Amino acid sequence: MSGLGFRYLEIFNLALLAKQAWRMLIRPESLCFQVLKSVYFQCSDILNASVGSNPSKTWRAICDGIEVMNQGLIKRIGDGKTTQIWGCNWIPRTGMFRTLFSKKPNPPTLVSDLIDHTSMTWKTEIVRNFFNHMDCEAILQIPLSLSIQNDCWAWHYERSGLFTVRSASRMMIEVKKSREDYFEGQTSCSDVEKRQREWK
Numbered sequence: 001m002s003g004l005g006f007r008y009l010e011i012f013n014l015a016l017l018a019k020q021a022w023r024m025l026i027r028p029e030s031l032c033f034q035v036l037k038s039v040y041f042q043c044s045d046i047l048n049a050s051v052g053s054n055p056s057k058t059w060r061a062i063c064d065g066i067e068v069m070n071q072g073l074i075k076r077i078g079d080g081k082t083t084q085i086w087g088c089n090w091i092p093r094t095g096m097f098r099t100l101f102s103k104k105p106n107p108p109t110l111v112s113d114l115i116d117h118t119s120m121t122w123k124t125e126i127v128r129n130f131f132n133h134m135d136c137e138a139i140l141q142i143p144l145s146l147s148i149q150n151d152c153w154a155w156h157y158e159r160s161g162l163f164t165v166r167s168a169s170r171m172m173i174e175v176k177k178s179r180e181d182y183f184e185g186q187t188s189c190s191d192v193e194k195r196q197r198e199w200k
Contacts, residue, residue: 008169018066019165021069022069025046036059040052072156072163073154073156074089074090076154077090077115077144079150085107085113092156097156100134103131108126113126122142
């Protein structure tokens with residue numbers, strides 16, 4: 001609880017629940033995952049699982065954690081073969097992790113369609129043809145590995161890509177403050193150093 005204070009106890013608890021959801025996401029072979037999947041989301045993946053009509057307290061709590069986790073979850077691109085361009089978080093930037101819209105009809109559907117797999121570079125012409133300027137620049141800045149790697153889930157708010165309760169708590173506090181500023185008619189604080197001092 002160091003640094004959070006009693007005021008943010010609920011946020012801290014949600015971050016702990018998100019940690020449990022993260023463990024289930026990256027360890028689908030675990031007994032906990034297998035039991036909950038067999039009961040609550042047999043025909044879905046954990047990210048799209050619903051609470052259901054008669055959930056246990058445990059499952060309801062984990063669903064709260066999944067909701068928090070989804071706010072910072074992002075796909076790190078390897079070969080791009082398992083990442084949908086539209087409707088999936090995969091662009092590492094502040095605020096919007098998804099592409100906004102296609103400039104042309106019949107756009108590609110998988111990120112792998114945007115990659116030249118011989119040189120492991122982005123197909124710049126295709127990217128510029130289908131995406132708006134903001135999306136285009138963000139996509140072309142994503143580094144690609146020369147070695148063959150699968151796409152994997154990562155936590156956007158840690159450089160390592162691994163979920164931490166601390167960074168999830170920070171994220172939720174930032175969102176909370178931004179909403180409070182908005183509803184109180186205040187200008188949202190954009191001073192990163194000031195926010196860091198407040199956190200400390």
